[in-house]
Amino acid sequence: MKHKLINYGKKTKKLWVSAIVVLFVVAVAYSQIVKAQYGTDKVSSGTSYPGNGYWTGVSINGPWGTSTIYFTVTTNKTYSGNTFNDKSRPLYINVKQTNDNPYGMKILDTSPSTYRNASGKNYSWFNLKIGYTVPAHYYHSGEYFDTPSVTSAAHQVSNTAGHSTENHWVETTIRMSAYDTAVATYYDTSAKKYYRYHDCHVTLYLWGRNQYKVYYNGNGGGISESERTFNDGDNFTFPNAWREGYSLAGWRRDNDWGDWMGTGWVVCSTDYSAVAQWTANTYTVSYDGNREDSGWTADGTATYDQNFTFADNGYTKKGYAFVGWSTNKYATTADYSPGQTITWKSTDKLQLYAVWEKSSYEVSFDGNGASGSKKTENLAYGKDDRLPANTFQRAGYTFIGWSEDPDAIKPKYTDGQTVNTLCDAGQTYELYAIWKKSDGSFDLHNLIRDDAMFQGDVEIEGGNKTGFSRDHIDSEYGRIDKNNQPGYFTDRYK
Known part of the structure; x- marks a missing residue:
């Protein structure tokens, strides 16, 4: 408890100045608290006076500003000497509101009575009961008494509110002295004079907020901060977080299955652990x-x-x-x-x-005069493969092989011959069936060359006396003998 105590006469005059007092003085100035400086009046011999306009102030100071009530305290009659302290006396509080009162402060009991002080000798204490609204997450952090009470025991505030997540109404009792409120006089034995105090002030502070930490867990990812400190009631904030191959989905409380946290959350009454949640990209x-x-x-x-x-x-x-x-x-x-x-x-x-x-190429097989359409076969590329057996038939002809030239007399490939890569992969290599007449005659479309037919001195004549010269060595000149068209045969066809 923070206070200042000044005693007069037999009371030893003391001034307690501490860092706490200085802090509150600065706080008071900062918050623009309405406060009086108590003073003393010399009075005529031995009379305790009813209050006659000397104000006592009570202020509630916090984040919303300041609520102040000024009031006077009176008695029901005038007492001589120190007879006021002989027993409990009824008091009367007269209220005067002096500001916008953001905390809605009220004096709840305007007819208190005095009771024995700490010494047990004098009935000089009374309870000032007030009510006011405390903002969410704030708490009563202390009080300052600008009063000259006889003992610090007179400086007491009880029933102050604790922390709450909502704005909440509080009823508080402030122990005060009849001397502080100009109800009674005191006697200075050294000066042999009577005095009384006036313009005393009590200030309650509501600006306290506890601080808590939020600890951040990257949960497999990196984070820019591992913890942050917040005032109670602050909204949550979160550090930068990253993880290769993932996007940040948000934060959960304590573990992967806790409540989702966000900037709408409020820090309240405890430390927290926030665990990053990730979604794989x-x-x-x-x-x-x-x-x-x-x-x-x-x-x-x-x-x-x-x-x-x-x-x-x-x-x-x-x-x-x-x-x-x-x-x-x-x-x-x-x-x-x-x-x-x-x-x-x-x-x-x-x-x-x-x-x-x-992997393969295509070979096209043309019947070359045989009935039926062309046939194709895929052969392995870059490997030995066999030509398929001929399936074409041609009336009056015998199949003797295959050639790229449809007019060839001699085949280039025999039936079922092994070949290797006749063309590029995916291309088509065309072959034509080569035929000979089954009766041994020549087919002008399937001629053979016989360069040994007309060797020697023999002149060959046709039946009609038509002859061939030795220059004619190609079988294309060979004919079966007909009128005016001699021909010949060769056993090289067999």
């Missing part, structure tokens, strides 16, 4: 067919720190086999395989390209 994984012929593969979504499985390939490319997925469009080897599962640790989207390798 998601990232798009896109798949590019990389010059595919057809097909489609849907995008995927990867979540940080969670498993992600790469999509199966939905693209096709003629003559190529799918190898896997790569971040490099021109890669020949894959970074990831379809169905492969990884723990996602990237903080960016991912673009993947299909990786292809040459």
Whole structure:
């Protein structure tokens, strides 16, 4: 309890000045408290006076400003000498409100009576009962008595309110002295004179707020501050927080399952622990067919720190086999395989390209005069592979092989021959069936060259005396003998 005590006459005059008093004096000035400075009056011999206009003030000082009530205290008659102190006397309080009264202060009992003081000799104390509103989260932090009471025991405030989360009404009792309120006189034995005090003042302070700490837990992430100090009733604030691959979802009290906290929360009566809550970021994984012929593969979504499985390939490319997925469009080897599962640790989207390798080429087979449409077969690229067996048929002809030239007489490839990479992957290599007539005659569309037919000195003549020169060594001149059109046969066809 903070107070100042001045005694006169037999009372030893003392002044207690301390850092606490100085603090309150500064506070009083800061809050613009209306306060009086008590004084003394010399009075005629031995008379205790009824109050005659000397004011006593009570102030409530806090964050809303100051409520002050001035009042006078009177008795029901005049007492001689010290007879006022002989027994309990009725008092009468006359109130005068002097300001806007932001705390709604009231004097609750205007007819108190005196009772024995601490010495037990004099009936000089009385209780001043007041009521007022205390702001939420504030508490009674002390009082200052600008009074000259005989003992500090007279300076007492009881029934002050504690902390509350709401504005709340408080009823308080202030122990006062009849001397402080100019009701009674005192006798100065050294001066042999009677005096009385006037203009005393009591100030109650409501500006106290406890301080509490909020401790921050990054919960796997970084934070700019690990703790902050708040006054009771302050709204919460939070530090910067970060975590790779995550976004801050907010803060929970005490743990991952506590109440969500926010700036609308109020610090109240305790320390707190705030635990950061995180939401894992998601990232798009896109798949590019990389010059595919057809097909489609849907995008995927990867979540940080969670498993992600790469999509199966939905693209096709003629003559190529799918190898896997790569971040490099021109890669020949894959970074990831379809169905492969990884723990996602990237903080960016991912673009993947299909990786292809040459796998086959197409061979087209034309019947070259046979009935039926063309047929195709895929052969392995870069490896030995066999041509498929011929399935074409042509009336009057015998199949003898395949050639790129539909007019060839001799085939380049035999039926079922082993070949290796006739063209590039994805390309088509065209072959034509080569036929000979089943009766041994020549087919002008399937001629053979026989450069040994007309060797030697023999002149060959047709039946009509038409002859061939030795320059004619190609079988295209060979004919079955007909009128005016001689021909010949060769056993090289057999």
